[in-house]
């Protein structure tokens with residue numbers, strides 16, 4: 112079964128919020144668009160391809176963390192009887208399946224609640240889990256993180272283990288990330304746990320290449336946002352006049368992505384009835400992906416009412432999955 116929080120009562124999706132955010136972002140002196148709008152059906156497929164790129168080390172590194180430490184994690188989570196395993200931004204749950212298999216082999220004393228903004232992804236995941244792990248109790252939820260957390264708070268009592276994997280926390284600005292972790296904490300009781308995946312600081316060359324791959328998949332992923340605006344908001348972006356540009360700031364630990372206009376041009380948006388002017392080489396900021404130190408995570412956790420319990424890492428120490436206790 113699937114709960115869709117992203118549909119309004121009449122069944123339509125919320126394009127009003129998208130239209131509002133795009134109009135606001137394109138009106139700023141330094142233009143920006145929120146990265147959460149990357150993930151329409153096409154964008155979600157491109158992100159799947161990114162996760163298979165040789166340069167995008169994050170997914171492989173986290174897979175190694177979970178594969179190496181799945182037994183320890185499962186013992187940790189399943190120690191005290193029934194619990195809800197909540198997966199924020201589950202996607203295809205390729206990594207979570209390692210844990211799910213480990214947990215089902217031990218006991219069936221949990222249910223799995225994958226949450227994702229992509230409805231397509233949740234339909235596919237529910238299907239694949241029925242085949243691969245029959246008997247697993249699954250309740251998929253389609254919605255934004257905050258929406259989903261509120262739903263969780265009202266509908267699921269009992270112990271919870273929340274997974275927030277894939278360094279999704281890195282796509283928040285630091286202050287927003289803290290507010291977000293505080294909201295997760297408000298939905299949890301003492302004894303509940305959060306498994307937080309974070310991409311760690313490393314050689315800047317390695318990081319930069321992960322966001323500027325040779326095959327141009329990340330560029331297509333970034334540019335797809337303009338196609339989406341054209342399609343859903345009646346925009347007339349000439350997408351081939353924009354290019355993907357990525358840079359890494361090693362002091363801030365911030366990977367930054369932009370779409371740069373190669374020409375002076377104007378773009379019209381039907382949804383707002385406005386024209387937006389671009390100078391030649393003017394950029395739209397589209398995404399930050401923050402890289403962390405373990406000390407930063409510890410500080411952040413404390414600020415949000417969590418305590419670091421266990422840090423699991425891969426051999427290269429590229430990535431960490433950290434158990435935080437509520």
Ligand code: AVI
Nearest residue numbers: 161277278279282322329400
């Ligand atoms: C989803 N998120 C953690 C990815 C990241 O690494 O920031 C999104 C992404 N953007 C470009 N490549 C991947």
